[in-house]
Amino acid sequence: MSWWQWVLLWLLLAVSGTVYIGWRVWRLWAPLKRLGAELTLAQEQLAAVEAKIDELNEQLRSVDDLAVLQDPAELRRHRSQLKVQQRQQRAARRKSRRPEWAHHVEW
Structure with missing residues (x-):
């Protein structure tokens, strides 16, 4: 064979x-x-989860705020106070939706 x-x-x-x-290729x-689109979606979901974690961390000041570590x-008492407040709010909403002729009736 020659060189050419x-x-x-x-x-x-x-x-x-x-x-x-x-x-x-x-x-x-x-x-x-498709992988790039999936990675973009995963990145957006991760950003949303991290934002939610940051929001929850702001709400929770310390570990002592956890209900598990508080006095039962x-x-x-706090729960019963909340129930009373909710009942009062519900009664006020019900009263505001009653017709004029039924305002004197207690439900």
Whole structure:
């Protein structure tokens, strides 16, 4: 074989290798686009979760604020006060929705 045949052979190998790699990259393009879209969605969801965690951390000042670590009797009193307030608010809403002729009736 002469030198120009070797050059032609190597040129053919380089072109066929380039075509093969280009074909593989072309076939990977669609899955890579889908992966990018999925990663963008995951990043947005993670940002939302982190924002919610930050919001909850702002509400919780310390570990002592957890209900598990507080006095049960105090929590019971607080709960009963909340129930009384809710009943009063509900009664006020009901009274405001009653017709004029029924304001004197207690439910």
